[in-house]
Amino acid sequence: MSSRASANTMWMQDTDPARVLRRSHWARSGLALAVLLPLLAGCKTDRDPRTGGFFDGVNNLATGGYDDFVAEKRHELQATQNEASVLNARASAIEAERAALDRELAAMALDLEHLQKRLATRRLELDKTTTVTALEREKLAAAEERIRQAQARFTQAREAPAPSIGAARQDVDELKHLIGTIGVMVDELSST
Numbered sequence: 804m805s806s807r808a809s810a811n812t813m814w815m816q817d818t819d820p821a822r823v824l825r826r827s828h829w830a831r832s833g834l835a836l837a838v839l840l841p842l843l844a845g846c847k848t849d850r851d852p853r854t855g856g857f858f859d860g861v862n863n864l865a866t867g868g869y870d871d872f873v874a875e876k877r878h879e880l881q882a883t884q885n886e887a888s889v890l891n892a893r894a895s896a897i898e899a900e901r902a903a904l905d906r907e908l909a910a911m912a913l914d915l916e917h918l919q920k921r922l923a924t925r926r927l928e929l930d931k932t933t934t935v936t937a938l939e940r941e942k943l944a945a946a947e948e949r950i951r952q953a954q955a956r957f958t959q960a961r962e963a964p965a966p967s968i969g970a971a972r973q974d975v976d977e978l979k980h981l982i983g984t985i986g987v988m989v990d991e992l993s994s995t
Contacts, residue, residue, distance in 0.1 A: 900968050907975050911982055912957055918985050919950050925992045939992065946988040953981045 862868065926943060960974050 897968055901971065904968075904971050904975055908957070908960060908978070911975070911978055914982050915950065915953050915957070915985070918982065918989050921989050921993065922946055922950065922985075925989065929992075942988060942992055946985060946992060949981060949985045949988065953978060953985060956981065 922943070926947075929939060929943065956974070956978055960971075960978070
């Protein structure tokens with residue numbers, strides 16, 4: 804018999820209780836490890852190195868989980884940076900539109916001031932003449948009321964800006980229309 808076969812045979816025939824107990828303990832421990840390691844490997848692991856434990860770290864190093872985690876975080880970072888650049892560009896466009904609206908409001912304020920002066924001049928002229936008709940007085944009063952409305956809208960637009968660019972654009976368009984109406988009224992009064 805070979806020496807190996809004789810060792811196996813001796814092992815089986817060993818009747819020393821201490822040796823048998825030691826051998827069975829190691830055999831059970833080896834069996835337990837053989838069963839537990841695949842179970843631990845199959846458990847859900849945490850790929851985040853900050854929160855994972857020792858076994859998660861070993862598993863992630865062996866399976867490339869950390870590399871996948873880093874790649875995923877880089878992808879999230881890139882997506883966030885792309886979104887931020889889109890939002891920054893959008894904010895810049897909105898700011899440019901708001902500046903253009905502010906310039907239009909300033910120009911309309913000058914137009915309104917000019918119309919107000921023309922209307923004041925026409926009122927002085929009408930006050931000097933004795934042949935002012937009731938219709939002319941009504942037109943004058945209506946034009947003055949429109950100017951007060953326009954001034955109130957300007958004050959409102961400056962003190963409480965519109966919540967959106969669309970609303971601000973609508974306010975500016977309404978003011979343009981109101982100033983245009985006042986201009987027509989003043990022109991009619993000047994021609995009489």
